[in-house]
Amino acid sequence: MASPSLSEFDLIRRYFRPAGPSGDPVADARVVLGVGDDAALLRPDAGHEVVVSTDTVVEGRHFFPDHPPESLGHKALAASLSDLAAMGAEPLGVLLSLAVPEAEDAWLTPFSEGFLRLARAMRAPLVGGDTVRGPCSAGVTVLGQVPAGRALQRSGARPADRVVVTGELGGAAIGLAAEIRRRDEGARPPDANDPVCKRLFWPQPRLAAGLALREHAHAAIDLSDGLLADLEHVCAASGCGARVDWPAVPLDPALAGADAALARDCALGGGDDYELLLAVPPEVELAPLAEAAGVALHVIGEFTAGDAIRVVDAAGAPLDARRPGHDHFAD
Amino acid sequence: MASPSLSEFDLIRRYFRPAGPSGDPVADARVVLGVGDDAALLRPDAGHEVVVSTDTVVEGRHFFPDHPPESLGHKALAASLSDLAAMGAEPLGVLLSLAVPEAEDAWLTPFSEGFLRLARAMRAPLVGGDTVRGPCSAGVTVLGQVPAGRALQRSGARPADRVVVTGELGGAAIGLAAEIRRRDEGARPPDANDPVCKRLFWPQPRLAAGLALREHAHAAIDLSDGLLADLEHVCAASGCGARVDWPAVPLDPALAGADAALARDCALGGGDDYELLLAVPPEVELAPLAEAAGVALHVIGEFTAGDAIRVVDAAGAPLDARRPGHDHFAD
Numbered sequence: 001m002a003s004p005s006l007s008e009f010d011l012i013r014r015y016f017r018p019a020g021p022s023g024d025p026v027a028d029a030r031v032v033l034g035v036g037d038d039a040a041l042l043r044p045d046a047g048h049e050v051v052v053s054t055d056t057v058v059e060g061r062h063f064f065p066d067h068p069p070e071s072l073g074h075k076a077l078a079a080s081l082s083d084l085a086a087m088g089a090e091p092l093g094v095l096l097s098l099a100v101p102e103a104e105d106a107w108l109t110p111f112s113e114g115f116l117r118l119a120r121a122m123r124a125p126l127v128g129g130d131t132v133r134g135p136c137s138a139g140v141t142v143l144g145q146v147p148a149g150r151a152l153q154r155s156g157a158r159p160a161d162r163v164v165v166t167g168e169l170g171g172a173a174i175g176l177a178a179e180i181r182r183r184d185e186g187a188r189p190p191d192a193n194d195p196v197c198k199r200l201f202w203p204q205p206r207l208a209a210g211l212a213l214r215e216h217a218h219a220a221i222d223l224s225d226g227l228l229a230d231l232e233h234v235c236a237a238s239g240c241g242a243r244v245d246w247p248a249v250p251l252d253p254a255l256a257g258a259d260a261a262l263a264r265d266c267a268l269g270g271g272d273d274y275e276l277l278l279a280v281p282p283e284v285e286l287a288p289l290a291e292a293a294g295v296a297l298h299v300i301g302e303f304t305a306g307d308a309i310r311v312v313d314a315a316g317a318p319l320d321a322r323r324p325g326h327d328h329f330a331d
Numbered sequence: 332m333a334s335p336s337l338s339e340f341d342l343i344r345r346y347f348r349p350a351g352p353s354g355d356p357v358a359d360a361r362v363v364l365g366v367g368d369d370a371a372l373l374r375p376d377a378g379h380e381v382v383v384s385t386d387t388v389v390e391g392r393h394f395f396p397d398h399p400p401e402s403l404g405h406k407a408l409a410a411s412l413s414d415l416a417a418m419g420a421e422p423l424g425v426l427l428s429l430a431v432p433e434a435e436d437a438w439l440t441p442f443s444e445g446f447l448r449l450a451r452a453m454r455a456p457l458v459g460g461d462t463v464r465g466p467c468s469a470g471v472t473v474l475g476q477v478p479a480g481r482a483l484q485r486s487g488a489r490p491a492d493r494v495v496v497t498g499e500l501g502g503a504a505i506g507l508a509a510e511i512r513r514r515d516e517g518a519r520p521p522d523a524n525d526p527v528c529k530r531l532f533w534p535q536p537r538l539a540a541g542l543a544l545r546e547h548a549h550a551a552i553d554l555s556d557g558l559l560a561d562l563e564h565v566c567a568a569s570g571c572g573a574r575v576d577w578p579a580v581p582l583d584p585a586l587a588g589a590d591a592a593l594a595r596d597c598a599l600g601g602g603d604d605y606e607l608l609l610a611v612p613p614e615v616e617l618a619p620l621a622e623a624a625g626v627a628l629h630v631i632g633e634f635t636a637g638d639a640i641r642v643v644d645a646a647g648a649p650l651d652a653r654r655p656g657h658d659h660f661a662d
Binding site: 032033036037038039040041042043044046049050051052053054055056058060061062083084086087089092093095097099127128129130132133134135137139141142143144146148151153154155220221222237 | 363364367368369370371372373374375377380381382383384385386387389391392393414415417418420423424426428430458459460461463464465466468470472473474475477479482484485486551552553568
């Protein structure tokens with residue numbers, strides 16, 4: 001039900017200002033001043049650099065108007081925290097710029113619950129933001145910290161480093177395909193608990209993996225544009241090429257029933273999985289790092305000299321699997 | 332002219348990634364990593380806290396579709412930097428989340444010029460952001476630093492502190508009135524150099540004033556909602572009241588021809604001036620601080636015990652001048 005007289009201040013207080021912003025004493029101790037002044041004040045640990053990234057999702061562009069609001073709150077934050085994970089950073093705080101056509105409780109309550117639940121789980125206190133009436137969009141800015149000079153960057157991969165990914169790939173793409181089909185078939189509302197949409201609706205930022213691998217990997221990126229597109233970003237920044245061994249690419253369980261071509265398109269070209277891709281030198285033992293990261297680590301290929309990116313089958317024969325990544329202005 | 336094939340990456344590179352992001356060696360030295368990785372890396376000075384704020388302006392809500400783009404780029408950044416000024420912070424870096432319906436060079440070039448010119452002038456390097464196709468909006472996140480424990484907050488005002496404002500007030504409101512009249516009268520495009528719109532189009536964030544007064548003022552806020560509304564925020568946070576001496580309120584030169592009631596509405600109730608309001612104890616000498624701030628400092632009243640906010644005339648008689656401030660969800 002719309003509450004048209006709800007003011008901006010009430011709205012922030014009611015939905016986004018719980019008693020304890022993260023409920024985590026360590027995270028909260030770094031927040032000198034949270035929501036409610038002209039700006040927030042954060043106290044990074046001594047000897048640390050500040051990591052900052054911002055991402056905006058827009059209705060009709062990044063999500064359908066009927067996207068389950070609890071998932072949207074979760075996902076908007078997850079996508080930004082994923083950038084911190086890719087730098088090997090731990091969160092200091094997050095800011096939310098929310099535009100909604102009206103202050104509708106039935107939407108704002110689950111949106112804020114999805115957002116704040118993930119914020120608490122990731123020890124990322126909400127420290128600021130703004131709300132405005134407008135076409136629905138959510139801009140999330142995340143701040144984190146890394147010991148000075150230790151951040152993972154895209155530019156450090158070297159030939160002979162292994163191409164390592166966390167978790168499984170292609171789940172968001174197959175979920176999106178299912179969502180598009182559902183919409184084409186009629187007006188059934190989306191189901192936030194649909195298993196095929198699990199990755200699309202509930203991506204997990206790999207912060208623990210970023211921290212566990214920070215001192216061991218040469219480079220990292222998060223998989224938001226798609227495996228090949230993001231691998232290209234790393235290769236371009238690092239001045240090298242890469243070989244991907246298709247049989248080694250871990251497929252999301254939601255791809256189990258899909259035909260081979262679709263599975264490949266989803267796993268190599270689909271965006272929004274928010275796993276990490278890392279360049280890990282050959283001598284690093286992965287098993288203990290996977291344990292610390294709380295997620296599987298898969299070696300799916302190798303960085304190479306030159307600038308070519310090749311995908312090969314079990315026999316080493318090239319697969320034609322190039323697909324451009326997601327680009328908000330190119331389609 | 333639309334360039335529909337312009338990719339997100341080209342767009343960021345072409346318009347927002349000049350060779351030297353700020354051209355300022357001190358500011359740039361704190362940028363370990365700027366645009367182009369998963370996140371930016373900033374290195375605050377030792378012993379400093381990080382100040383962060385974000386603000387989004389939306390077409391049709393905060394600006395007209397024909398708002399001069401160079402002014403819009405300037406103003407979106409100025410409004411966010413003004414929050415740093417109100418904390419007594421110096422900028423570390425800024426991020427821009429830009430949504431535009433299409434990548435139109437005739438709009439993006441002046442928008443980015445207005446944005447980057449102010450960024451350079453304020454030593455605030457552009458370190459990140461994103462671009463997306465969508466209804467026009469600009470979200471600006473600013474990061475700054477203050478020596479630990481020294482940030483100005485809204486909550487420190489005490490009875491007997493003077494109410495001090497920088498510069499002149501009411502200019503943005505009279506400019507907005509002129510803009511609305513111009514639009515009502517026909518289709519003449521807005522003139523970015525119209526003197527009556529100077530404050531509306533080209534607000535100046537008072538960073539130097541915030542720095543100059545940081546060690547002397549008890550509290551500060553920037554005037555974005557309007558003098559009385561923002562004074563209320565300070566009083567509420569500080570647990571005190573205030574008296575404003577109307578004859579002492581400095582009026583913007585653009586109000587010279589306006590009738591008395593309009594001038595009062597604009598100066599007391601109009602938002603968007605982006606001057607600072609500060610609580611300064613009586614013993615502090617203002618002249619040398621104004622010199623350091625590069626802007627006039629006006630004593631316009633006094634903080635008082637209780638919680639009432641009163642505006643009085645030259646004889647001390649109360650004026651009925653309450654007006655609610657700008658609230659994005661209340662109108």
